[in-house]
Structure formats: C-alpha cells, structure tokens
Amino acid sequence: MPAEIQGVFAEGKDALVAGRWHYWRGQKLLKYELDSPSLSTLQCHLLCAVYICGGSFHNMMNSTVGLAVSTAYMLGLHLDPPSTMSEKDREMRRRLWWAVYLMDSKAGMKLGRPFMLSSSYAMPSLPSDTLDAAVSSGSMFAPIGQNVTWLSYNLHMVQLYIKEGQALWADHEAQASSAGLLNTQAQSFQEWVDSVPESLKLKRQNHGQPISTDFTSITFEPFTPPWLQRQRLLLEHTYHHLSINIYRPFISFTLKPPSDSIAEELAMRCASHAIMLTMITHQALIESTLFDGWHEAFFCQWNAVMTLVGFVMLFPSSTISNQAKQAIELAILVFDNFGAKFPVAANAAKIVRDLFVKIEVLAKPSDLASNAAIISQDFEASSSSSVSINQSLSSHDPFDAPEFNLFDMAVDIDFWNSVEALWPEFDNISQF
The missing domain is CATH 1.25.40 (Serine Threonine Protein Phosphatase 5, Tetratricopeptide repeat)
Structure with a gap:
C-alpha cells in the first residue's frame, strides 16, 4: 500500500x-x-x-x-x-x-x-x-x-x-580456545564475501568496502532495477545478521573477555556487525521502499539493538562504544518507522528509549560488577536471533521493576501480543 x-x-x-x-x-x-x-x-x-x-x-x-x-x-x-x-x-x-x-x-x-x-x-x-x-x-x-x-x-x-561452527565455554581458558577456533573458521565468511559477484554487492559511499563493517553509508543506484537492489540489500543485511548471532556469545556478563584477547576482538566484531546492520536498515527505510512490508528486517533490528545494549553495558569505554550508542538511537528511529505500520514495532521503540536512558547508569565501571552479577549468564549462550538473559533483575536494580526480565525484552517483544489482541474475531474463525 x-x-x-x-x-x-x-x-x-x-x-x-x-x-x-x-x-x-x-x-x-x-x-x-x-x-x-x-x-x-x-x-x-x-x-x-x-x-x-x-x-x-x-x-x-x-x-x-x-x-x-x-x-x-x-x-x-x-x-x-x-x-x-x-x-x-x-x-x-x-x-x-x-x-x-x-x-x-x-x-x-x-x-x-x-x-x-x-x-x-x-x-x-x-x-x-x-x-x-x-x-x-x-x-x-x-x-x-x-x-x-x-x-x-x-x-x-x-x-x-x-556455514557451520559453534562454540561453548565454562571459563577463560575454554573461552579463549573457543574464540581461537571460531576465529579460524571465520575465514569461511570472508571467503563467502569474496565469492559474491560485484553485481550483487551494495555499493558504499566514500569508496567504502561492500559487505564490510567500515561504517560507511550505502549507495542506492537510481537506475538499478528494484529487484536487484532488494537482493543486494537483503544479502548484506543477512550477512550482518548471521555474523551477530555467531559472535554474540563473546558478549558475556559472567565471563567478560580479557582485554586484547581474541574473545574481546570477536565481541567487538559482533558489535560492529550490529552497528552496520542498524545503519543499513535505517538508511534503507529513509531513502528507499525496499524494506516496505519486509517484516523480517524489524526482527533482525531488534536482535541487533539488544546485542548493542549488552555490548555498551559490558564495554562502556571501547573504541566503538560511541558508534554503538549512536546505532541504538538509530534503531529507535527504525522502530518508529516500522511502528507506523504495526504496534509491535511501536512498543519496541518505547522499550529501547526507556532502556537507553538507563544504559549510562548500568555502564558505569563502579556498577558494572554488581550489574553483571544481576544479569544471567545465559546472555551469551543463546544461539537464537534474540539475546537471551533469563534471570530477572532484583527489586532494587536501576530498571525499578521487581519482575523485570531482560530475556522477555529480547525475545518476547513479539509474545506481548496475543491472538485475541491481534485477531479480535479469533473466536469466530470456526465459521470459516
């Protein structure tokens, strides 16, 4: 429409x-x-x-x-x-x-x-x-x-x-071993990038590298057929989405990667992909109609922004923390855009706005240890497209919500809808 x-x-x-x-x-x-x-x-x-x-x-x-x-x-x-x-x-x-x-x-x-x-x-x-x-x-x-x-x-x-390869860990030694293994397997991603024909790659501004995390803006060529533009967009969008899922286990609250380790590098790589996905999604919604009706882009964006929230809380002073915070603000604009079409996205915008206000408090170095103890270790264990944090925050935490559950935020943005709410005539379906 x-x-x-x-x-x-x-x-x-x-x-x-x-x-x-x-x-x-x-x-x-x-x-x-x-x-x-x-x-x-x-x-x-x-x-x-x-x-x-x-x-x-x-x-x-x-x-x-x-x-x-x-x-x-x-x-x-x-x-x-x-x-x-x-x-x-x-x-x-x-x-x-x-x-x-x-x-x-x-x-x-x-x-x-x-x-x-x-x-x-x-x-x-x-x-x-x-x-x-x-x-x-x-x-x-x-x-x-x-x-x-x-x-x-x-x-x-x-x-x-x-592409295959997963990693599990229980301590820093196992984490380092897993990170080293995943880092070697990550070469297959670069091989995939190299195998993609230039005609299927989104062009970047300022001589940026296609299908990369160099944080350069994309370029929509005006005379390229829409179907080809959409294929280019979805191919790079999916690349960043899967990269987030693969590297996210190293954004760990209970087992923060040591400084200058391969595990920390992979955590940074995860955040970089989340930032890039957010930039692409926002630009595509503002400058084109290629994502209109493509609701999967919203779910990928939710996955990316919750990953960025965890990253900023865990690495408040990293070299890309400012870009990560800017990406969270962009994600809110993305949800506002989708929110004009379906209420779930409008709810997501409100949640992230409220959460963004509290990120600075949670990210203070003096509070990081206590906040990390509050948040469950399952954040890094999830292989789904949503961040998993199972343990509810305590009644005195900065969110000021005794039964607040960040796992619900990450996954249940969708489950907050019910069949009765979305399909009010559900009880009458039997007549069909």
Missing part, C-alpha cells in the same frame, strides 16, 4: 495480520492436502510460515515450518532429482528444498530451538543460477553481467546459511 495511507490503515488494526480471514480459509483448504501434498502445498506452507512469523505467533510458525519440512520429505526433495526429470523440474525441486532449509534455519535461530533439518542427512545439490536455469524458471529478469542472474542471490544466500 502507498506509504501515506499505511499509517491510517494501521490505526486500531495491525498490518502484520491483515488478511487473516484469507489465511484461515487457506488453512482449512490445506488440510485436505495433508495426505497427498504437491509442490504447491509446500509453497503454501512456506508462505504461511512467513505470514505467521510476521504476526509474531512463534509456536504456530514453528509448527508450520515443521509441516513444510515433513512435506518436503514426503515429496522426496531431500534426494537429488533423477536425471530422467527435466532440468526445469530438477531445479525447481532443488530450490524448494533449500527454501525449506533456509526457513528451518531462520526459525531455529529466532526461537533458539533445534533445527529440524541437518546437513548430516541426504541433501540435493545446490540450486543453479545459470542463465539457462533462470530462463527455464519462468521469470524474465534480464541477466546482470558476470554470469549473474536473478537466481544468483538465492544461491549465495543458501551458501551463507550452511
């Missing part, structure tokens, strides 16, 4: 769940295909998962992703298609399998739950991005040089998500 009427539409309603009657009617129709699914059935499950995730119904989303995974196995998509099948159909099946893989990965990281798919199982080949594959796909986007087609974005996105 045009930007000038989106806010009007959202008054008294939530744009995240617009079309809910259409969704419930579709769910009823899908039930008839449970025993004999088709490729279209799988596509419907994937679209429903995106819709439910946007509406903040995480358990429903997880169940829908589970249906997509089961359907993919029923259709045999986990096996590479036989050579007797046409190349067009072979590529279609591969793209669908890896779409399920991406959705499962996103759901697992967002909710902090085990993935339903594993690379240890049989897997088909990665989807092709050749000109022939692009032509046979049915879409008529023009090639963009360097043997890059509109399918190349999907291929590089899948390759980004199948």
